[in-house]
Amino acid sequence: MEPEQAEHLSQLHSRITSWFTRNARPLPWREPDCSPWGVLVSEVMLQQTPVVRVLPVWQEWMQRWPEPAALAAEPSGEAVRAWGRLGYPRRALRLHAAATVIVTEHGGLVPDTHAALLALPGVGDYTAAAVAAFALGQRETVVDTNIRRVHARLVTGNALPSQSLTAAEMRLAVSLLPDDDAGSVAWNASVMELGALVCTARNPRCEDCPVLADCAWVRAGRPEPHYVPKGQAWHGTDRQVRGAMMAVLREAEGPVLRELLLAGPVDLAAGQETVTTPLAALHALSAPQEQLERALNGLVRDGLAELSGDGLRLPA
DNA sequence: TACACGTGGGA
DNA sequence: TTCCCAAGTGT
Numbered sequence A: 001m002e003p004e005q006a007e008h009l010s011q012l013h014s015r016i017t018s019w020f021t022r023n024a025r026p027l028p029w030r031e032p033d034c035s036p037w038g039v040l041v042s043e044v045m046l047q048q049t050p051v052v053r054v055l056p057v058w059q060e061w062m063q064r065w066p067e068p069a070a071l072a073a074e075p076s077g078e079a080v081r082a083w084g085r086l087g088y089p090r091r092a093l094r095l096h097a098a099a100t101v102i103v104t105e106h107g108g109l110v111p112d113t114h115a116a117l118l119a120l121p122g123v124g125d126y127t128a129a130a131v132a133a134f135a136l137g138q139r140e141t142v143v144d145t146n147i148r149r150v151h152a153r154l155v156t157g158n159a160l161p162s163q164s165l166t167a168a169e170m171r172l173a174v175s176l177l178p179d180d181d182a183g184s185v186a187w188n189a190s191v192m193e194l195g196a197l198v199c200t201a202r203n204p205r206c207e208d209c210p211v212l213a214d215c216a217w218v219r220a221g222r223p224e225p226h227y228v229p230k231g232q233a234w235h236g237t238d239r240q241v242r243g244a245m246m247a248v249l250r251e252a253e254g255p256v257l258r259e260l261l262l263a264g265p266v267d268l269a270a271g272q273e274t275v276t277t278p279l280a281a282l283h284a285l286s287a288p289q290e291q292l293e294r295a296l297n298g299l300v301r302d303g304l305a306e307l308s309g310d311g312l313r314l315p316a
Numbered sequence B: 001t002a003c004a005c006g007t008g009g010g011a
Numbered sequence C: 001t002t003c004c005c006a007a008g009t010g011t
Helices: A003-023 A036-045 A051-064 A068-072 A076-083 A090-106 A114-118 A125-134 A145-156 A167-176 A181-197 A238-251 A258-262 A278-284 A289-301
Strands: A306-308 A311-313
Touching: A003 A181, A036 A051, A036 A090, A036 A125, A051 A076, A068 A090, A076 A090, A076 A238, A114 A125, A125 A181, A145 A167, A145 A181, A238 A278, A238 A289, A238 A311, A258 A289, A258 A311, A289 A311
Parallel strands: none
Antiparallel strands: A306 A311
16 A cells, blocks of 8 residues: 555544544443343344434343343243334344354353354344454454444445445455454444444435545535435335234234134224234234235244244243 | 344334 | 435344
8 A cells, every 4th residue: 555545544534533433322232331132132222223212222231131141031022022112033042042052162251253253143244344353352344234334424425335245345344344353343442333323325415424534425515326226115015014923922922813813803892902902913913814914924933933842932 | 145033112 | 106225243
């Protein structure tokens, strides 16, 4: 690298990490006394899920299951129930499975290498890197949606990163990473936070950006994205039905009769149900019988629920 | 590679 | 009101 480039990179590092020290949110999993297990749980919960929704659930989990062994000792259904409404409940199942692997194969301690972390259920490339960096202080190339967006704007000059992670993006992230462990950890956390608080997907707060003067996207006149992000369908999907069924199972004490879950819309005029209960909400979807059965079978197939007699319940 | 997979709050 | 999207993973 040319001396000039090295100097420029060093300035980006100090500007962004300095901004972080002044503006970072005080999150409990960033505290020095937070265990690797606490960091792992936070990272899985934060997958596709905003910080504000994770906070209370994470606190509950740490209180109830301060170590992997405590979680592994319980039925997976308890993890799913305690997951609440965070969404993507299979993450709870995988976290429970990860705790089991940690106990059986790692002596109850969260593994301390990227490769071993990556082998855990529910831990992909991002989460393995994040835990190695943030919990273990290791030099890792952490690439999440925030970091990708900051890189896309600051360096590449695009409004948004490509739709899928490219080799070029990875090379760029590697080239920007500070050489030392501590510096790289601070950089990863800082760029991620910058993306979350300032360099946001919609309405970025460029006035508050510590590297506004260096931003290739701003310099280019803030051009529009190269593509139109395609939104996820929701209304009428299997996911909507599965979600409604899971809500019923979470609040139920015991098994819920299949006929109740598979029933068509009830006669609301009869006054037996209001849309305030999960079961009423499920019925209110008026999903076709075929879709209800497909959703139920999917939950069982995925291990989120199990048949018990003539009913369905969270895994015991 | 593309798609399935939950949820709720802000614009 | 509708749409967007938030610290991705597994198949």
